[in-house]
Amino acid sequence: MKVDDSNIIHIDSGQPVGMFDSGVGGLTVLKALQERLPGEDILYLGDTARLPYGSKSPQTVSRYAVQAASALVRRGVKMLVVACNTASAVALDAIRAAFPGLSVVGVVEPGARAACAASHNGIIAVVATEGTIAGGAYHRAIERIRPDALIKGQACPLFVSLAEEGWVDGPIAEAVAARYLEPLFADSGGENPDSLVLGCTHFPLLEPAIRTVLGPQVRIVDSAATTAEVVDSLLQEFNMLADPGQTGTAHFLTTDDVERFVRTGTRFLGRDIARERVELVDL
């Protein structure tokens, strides 16, 4: 979807899939999308000048999210993935209202679906940012799919800083994970969660430390793979998949320092980001 100067909407399968996050965390979703749909071009925006979103109010996050979506729509995207749990939790309606006709996919609903599929006993733990937990979006999304579920939520703001600092394993990461997680799994009567949703795109980096704290039995799920499935089926439904013969490329926009985006982004993507693929933009 691209809105031109005469307010006419253009949308075609040759446009990239647009994605945004407050920073580099959404690259874990981009990675899953590229694995599932290697032919798609992707235009990714990281709003690093204003990160994090997770500690900010719903009003502020909604305003930032609509501005980010607008920057992508101006360049033309055939679909929009909100690759940020906080923005998915509070801003989907505002984005849809601002861009009628644009297909908008968040990461909360797919994450909730993954959790419901993983859980046998119906007790599900959710870790996310303060904003996501306070808004209760995962609770509502899980209850829609599985009304009998018992959901235990915990805000883990320090996980974000640990992931950005690269301290993703070792004693400090494990001590922080234990302090946040142990109260969720402290029921001696055996009624503990059997699955944990990583409800923030930063958290998959900390999975080794989380696994050490929880042991091998708890299923750990995140939104990335399930979100890629949703994008795949929507593109098929609208007949908007890219030419299957092509190899997709990714292009990146950032609202702050390009070098820093390349450096921290590489850690989240698990492979090098080429400097010339990253462009500084002002929202």
Added chain:
Amino acid sequence: MKVDDSNIIHIDSGQPVGMFDSGVGGLTVLKALQERLPGEDILYLGDTARLPYGSKSPQTVSRYAVQAASALVRRGVKMLVVACNTASAVALDAIRAAFPGLSVVGVVEPGARAACAASHNGIIAVVATEGTIAGGAYHRAIERIRPDALIKGQACPLFVSLAEEGWVDGPIAEAVAARYLEPLFADSGGENPDSLVLGCTHFPLLEPAIRTVLGPQVRIVDSAATTAEVVDSLLQEFNMLADPGQTGTAHFLTTDDVERFVRTGTRFLGRDIARERVELVDL
């Protein structure tokens, strides 16, 4: 200083001292100012919608800092205290250029002065945000006062998150402090720093954990008290002190959620912030 619609500048001793920070950290400076100058009114702005500044580029921090200063000048302030090390390190020139005639005080120079006064052996450790350390502002400020000083800097981004989460003592805070600080004090030949500057307004909250790691010998200094001294002497110099008979009040502006500002601000100020003293503003 207040600029009216006709671009005429008004400045008088009845105006408040203006202060800003990216969030609530600058309240540690406000507290020191109130202790030294209890008669002064203070207008404090916390740019919480865009915090933290410490991980952002100098260009972005300068832009945000000028916008914050502008909001205070529109309401009228007789002096501006940049109660944020990151903004003091990179944005003082931009603020002075934007508001000629306004007296602007940063916290880096006073912090450097406190460090030089505290150190006997001339070896000084500086902990701060990534932006402050990368810009080298403390190095330059200390070297101007004490050219023979040996300065060891370390960015400690997780200290900010720990202070905001309220995890300011105990094993996690101490483990993080040890990981950041021990390399600075690891010289077996005895040539270790004898003083440490807390070069971020969040860090004084972590002083107990830092003290546990460093032991009793190292002097720990921050900018708050020295900045209050500088403000005091400048106000005297310009004959702008408030009426000594009055009791000053503080009024607060925040760019995001007021309740959160009250809650986290209370921790930094060490006393309750009245809800009705806090106003939401949009920069």
